Amino acid sequence: MEKKVMQTYLYDFYGDLLTEHQRNVYEAFVLDDLSLSEIAEVEGISRQGVYDLVKRCDRILEGYEQKLHLLARFLKNKEKIMRIQALSRNYQSGNEAQAMAEIEVISSEILEEL
Amino acid sequence: MEKKVMQTYLYDFYGDLLTEHQRNVYEAFVLDDLSLSEIAEVEGISRQGVYDLVKRCDRILEGYEQKLHLLARFLKNKEKIMRIQALSRNYQSGNEAQAMAEIEVISSEILEEL
Secondary structure (H helix, E strand, O other), X not given: OOHHHHHHHHHHHHHHHOOHHXXXXXXXXXXXXXXXXXXXXXXXXXXXXXXXXXXXXHHHHHHHHHHHOHHHHHHHHHHHHHHHHHHHHHOOOOOHHHHHHHHHHHHHHHHHHO | OOHHHHHHHHHHHHHHHOOHHHHHHHHHHHHOOOOHHHHHHXXXXXXXXXXXXXXXXXXXXXXXXXXXXXXXXXXXXXXXXXXXXHHHHHOXXXXXXXXXXXXXXXXXXXXHHO
């Protein structure tokens, strides 16, 4: 997974555990895709300060994921739900029973793991 | 939702953010359903101490949920996946297209909210 995509996911899951200042800087860098220099100017801190803060947020967010695994759990289920969506969209007439059986298996798998 | 069920869910989601001691006591009370007195004896602390610790853990776990809402998100999706599972199990022959259309809508809703 591309790094900023992973950072966006981690921020979406655990971002509210960061301080407001950390969130502002991290959002500017990861979500708004501003450069370190641009953020430094807005926040009134050094470019190195912004860099360190982003790295620190990465470590904090990754630390939560290492303990809780909620993002990993979510991504696994997301794939399964995408498979259900594809089956419901692309089944062939006459083949409904087979597609339904697969949907039943996948939905049961998701519920068992929850 | 029954209180111990909610406590079990919260513990499942955020329990690894508690200390080992907190986890031991909370698991004994919530998952193993031991009494405060029984836990007090095992842990070598007072009954009141166990009670206070369980309440403290409740507040910590609820605090994470208030910030992150990951359990609420999960429970909402769980209901939708149960609906997909029911549709895949109970559709009537000749009515497959309608059940499939509903599955498509629900799976898309889940994916949009992720």
